[in-house]
Amino acid sequence: xxxxxxxxxxxxxxxxxxxxxxxxxxxxxxxxxxxxxxxxxxxxxxxxxxxxxxxxxxxxxxxxxxxxxxxxxxxxxxxxxxxxxxxxxxxxxxxxxxxxxxxxxxxxxxxxxxxxxxxxxxxxxxxxxxxxxxxxx
Numbered sequence: 222x223x224x225x226x227x228x229x230x231x232x233x234x235x236x237x238x239x240x241x242x243x244x245x246x247x248x249x250x251x252x253x254x255x256x257x258x259x260x261x262x263x264x265x266x267x268x269x270x271x272x273x274x275x276x277x278x279x280x281x282x283x284x285x286x287x288x289x290x291x292x293x294x295x296x297x298x299x300x301x302x303x304x305x306x307x308x309x310x311x312x313x314x315x316x317x318x319x320x321x322x323x324x325x326x327x328x329x330x331x332x333x334x335x336x337x338x339x340x341x342x343x344x345x346x347x348x349x350x351x352x353x354x355x356x357x358x
Contacts, residue, residue, distance in 0.1 A: 227336070231300050231308055234334065234341040239295035245282060247275050255335065255342040262348040281352075288356040290316040293328055308334045308341075326355060 234253070241249035251271060260269045282292060293314035300310045314328040333345035 227300070227302055227308060230336065230341060231310060231334065232298060235295060235298045235310065235312065238343075242278075243292050243294065245278055247278075250275055250278070252340065253343055255344045258343055259345045260348075261346070263351045284352075284356055285316065289318045289322040290326060290356070291318065292316070296327070303333075306336055307344075308336060310334055323358065326358075328352075328355065 237249060238253045240246070241253065254271045254274065256271050257268055258271065258274075259266055260274070261267075285292060293316040296313040296315045298310060298312050300308050302308050310332040312330045312332065314330065316326045316328060318325065329349040331345075331347040331349070332343050334341045335344045
């Protein structure tokens, strides 16, 4: 059986990532990220340990809920192959909320994914909007 194309690997990977993020499935999410990765937003960058990120996710979900925002769902995925090992992936996510609270919010994220022997792993995660500002609006 031929090896899946990069297109199929990236689509399958982000389907898995989105499902795991929705359900806060730590084990599945652990498999989506490198042991340490770079996280960036308009405020800057930082290196994040995967386990610290996973520990933060329930609090992030609570912050979304307190702002009347549902957990974001994956809306679109596009990618650019950078070389044999890395893929740049642009994603769009939609976080629903009641119309009276401002309606749905679109969140854009860009990832660099390493196509390792163990499977794809996120090594860079960029939120294009400051989530604290999104949650406050």
